[in-house]
Amino acid sequence: MSTRIGHIAANTFREAVRDRVLYNLIAFALLLSGAAILVGQISIDIERLVVINLGLTAVSLFGIVIAIFIGIGLVSKEIEKRTLYTVLSRPVRRWEFIVGKFFGLAGTLFVNTFLMAIGVFGALLYVSRHFQRADAWVLVALYFIILEFVIITALALLFSSFSSPLLSAVFAFALFVIGSFSEDLRGFAAIAHGVTHWLATGAAYLVPNFSALNVISSVAHQQPISGHLILYNTAYALIYATMALCGAVVIFEHRDLK
Amino acid sequence: MPAIEILGLEKTYTVGFWRKRPKQALKSLHLTVEEGEIFGFLGPNGAGKTTTLKLLMGLVFPSAGSARILGMTIDDPRMKAQIGFLPEQPYFYDYLTARELLDYYGQLSGVDASIRSRRVDAVLHRVGLPDVGDVQLRKFSKGMLQRVGIAQAILHDPKLVFFDEPMSGLDPMGRREVRDLMEQLKHEGKTVFFSTHILSDAEALCDRVAIIHQGELRGVGAVADLTSSVHGQVELVWQGTAVPASMRGLGAECHVTGDTVRAVLPEDKQDAAIEILRRERLRLISVTPVRASLEDYFVQKLQPAVSVGARS
Numbered sequence: 021m022s023t024r025i026g027h028i029a030a031n032t033f034r035e036a037v038r039d040r041v042l043y044n045l046i047a048f049a050l051l052l053s054g055a056a057i058l059v060g061q062i063s064i065d066i067e068r069l070v071v072i073n074l075g076l077t078a079v080s081l082f083g084i085v086i087a088i089f090i091g092i093g094l095v096s097k098e099i100e101k102r103t104l105y106t107v108l109s110r111p112v113r114r115w116e117f118i119v120g121k122f123f124g125l126a127g128t129l130f131v132n133t134f135l136m137a138i139g140v141f142g143a144l145l146y147v148s149r150h151f152q153r154a155d156a157w158v159l160v161a162l163y164f165i166i167l168e169f170v171i172i173t174a175l176a177l178l179f180s181s182f183s184s185p186l187l188s189a190v191f192a193f194a195l196f197v198i199g200s201f202s203e204d205l206r207g208f209a210a211i212a213h214g215v216t217h218w219l220a221t222g223a224a225y226l227v228p229n230f231s232a233l234n235v236i237s238s239v240a241h242q243q244p245i246s247g248h249l250i251l252y253n254t255a256y257a258l259i260y261a262t263m264a265l266c267g268a269v270v271i272f273e274h275r276d277l278k
Numbered sequence: 279m280p281a282i283e284i285l286g287l288e289k290t291y292t293v294g295f296w297r298k299r300p301k302q303a304l305k306s307l308h309l310t311v312e313e314g315e316i317f318g319f320l321g322p323n324g325a326g327k328t329t330t331l332k333l334l335m336g337l338v339f340p341s342a343g344s345a346r347i348l349g350m351t352i353d354d355p356r357m358k359a360q361i362g363f364l365p366e367q368p369y370f371y372d373y374l375t376a377r378e379l380l381d382y383y384g385q386l387s388g389v390d391a392s393i394r395s396r397r398v399d400a401v402l403h404r405v406g407l408p409d410v411g412d413v414q415l416r417k418f419s420k421g422m423l424q425r426v427g428i429a430q431a432i433l434h435d436p437k438l439v440f441f442d443e444p445m446s447g448l449d450p451m452g453r454r455e456v457r458d459l460m461e462q463l464k465h466e467g468k469t470v471f472f473s474t475h476i477l478s479d480a481e482a483l484c485d486r487v488a489i490i491h492q493g494e495l496r497g498v499g500a501v502a503d504l505t506s507s508v509h510g511q512v513e514l515v516w517q518g519t520a521v522p523a524s525m526r527g528l529g530a531e532c533h534v535t536g537d538t539v540r541a542v543l544p545e546d547k548q549d550a551a552i553e554i555l556r557r558e559r560l561r562l563i564s565v566t567p568v569r570a571s572l573e574d575y576f577v578q579k580l581q582p583a584v585s586v587g588a589r590s
Contacts, residue, residue, distance in 0.1 A: 023385075024386055027385040027386055028386075031371070034374075035371065035373055038374075102365060102368070103369060103370060104337075105332075105363070105368075106363065106368065106427075106430055107383075108335070108337060109336070109337070109358060109363035109440075110358055110359070110383065110387050111355035111359045111386070111388060112355075113355065276337075276339060277332070277337040277338060278291070
């Protein structure tokens with residue numbers, strides 16, 4: 021069972037690599053090296069802040085774009101091209117296919133993030149000539165970004181299991197934007213009354229809480245991240261992604277592949 | 279134990295965007311395929327052949343009925359390890375080479391790593407693609423993809439192979455090779471179930487066939503039985519150009535070709551016709567039963583539905 025998931029994940033990773041998804045690293049490298057050189061020339065004492073802010077935001081955005089645009093086609097493209105027929109006519113259960121696809125894309129994003137992280141630390145070393153103790157928090161920010169990818173990948177897969185790629189992209193991107201402002205949504209829910217309060221509260225808890233996962237600004241200002249937040253975000257991301265993945269499995273298990 | 283046992287399998291799809299309505303793609307299909315036979319599933323385009331195969335592969339779910347393959351239910355992974363499937367007009371991961379694709383499918387089918395590489399080479403050779411194993415599939419022609427499709431269906435040495443339109447996209451040479459391959463599979467003791475609308479392929483290969491039209495089973499049986507049951511006529515050929523008048527009285531249709539006469543008449547008039555030829559001192563060359571082609575049977579089975587459709 022687990023070996024089949026591993027084979028599907030490995031093939032999904034191979035597809036991403038062969039489709040030149042990792043070429044985004046070139047754009048990232050150019051952006052970051054250009055920014056580091058530029059920042060070194062025009063800013064005084066805030067080089068680190070700019071590089072961390074810019075670097076981590078780029079890591080997040082590049083990854084989100086990959087997660088959405090690959091994730092939305094993970095199932096629907098296989099149905100449309102009928103490549104799924106020769107997979108599901110083998111001893112592969114439908115849930116194994118979904119889970120394998122999830123791990124394949126999550127693995128791709130992990131490798132992508134790892135390589136980008138090397139770039140961020142390289143740029144950091146270039147502008148400040150040495151690492152500081154507070155730079156360790158950049159690793160935590162990167163970890164949260166990976167958790168963000170895990171949630172988005174699961175959501176894209178959920179939409180891909182029942183919708184067209186275009187609609188899936190719209191849904192996933194909309195959830196990402198709303199989720200990025202989920203703290204504001206919760207704030208609004210707290211001051212709202214009556215039906216609006218209940219609707220806003222429901223929406224606030226339904227959309228993924230990407231606000232809590234975004235610690236880029238804090239890290240850039242060398243503020244420590246609490247262990248409690250790390251624990252909370254880890255549990256939240258795992259539970260949210262698992263639920264989205266379960267939804268994808270339930271839908272896909274009952275879907276006719278016409 | 280039958281290789282395939284279909285018990286009242288039905289499929290109804292919902293069609294239409296605003297005004298949804300049911301469309302019955304398959305009507306209560308009952309069918310049994312024995313182990314070791316080549317079974318042809320015939321029907322015109324849109325008859326329900328692919329729907330049946332998709333139901334058996336678990337790609338779509340039945341509205342009613344059930345099926346057992348090799349004694350197991352259609353969602354049983356143990357059963358799926360023992361079958362191979364070639365979908366109609368197959369499309370594969372085109373970023374992979376043929377060897378990588380087959381290796382991947384071998385992994386999913388549980389083929390042991392120690393023998394997988396040898397098995398991949400063997401099937402590539404068997405389907406006539408020994409030299410292009412390391413070429414990406416996006417560079418393959420339609421016929422080559424069809425061969426890869428056949429290779430992946432037999433890679434894991436299945437007991438039962440399903441082919442959906444296996445000759446599609448192949449040139450005459452390729453079709454011949456696929457026919458030979460199916461016969462080899464039969465000799466190896468495997469069961470082959472294939473759908474086609476090319477009747478000559480079915481006639482040349484199949485032990486038994488089933489004919490499906492508009493989602494309904496119209497006939498099933500051995501090719502020889504189906505074709506001989508159609509006419510019940512005999513053909514007499516004798517030397518010369520003379521046609522005795524009494525021969526026409528038996529209801530014979532006579533045609534003179536060169537220095538021979540060919541007469542087709544009802545089977546029960548055969549002895550009387552031979553007696554006439556003896557009396558007229560005409561030299562009889564041959565007496566053979568007239569066998570209708572599978573095409574005749576096929577057309578006959580489809581006709582009632584056409585007339586019903588025309589009335590409605």
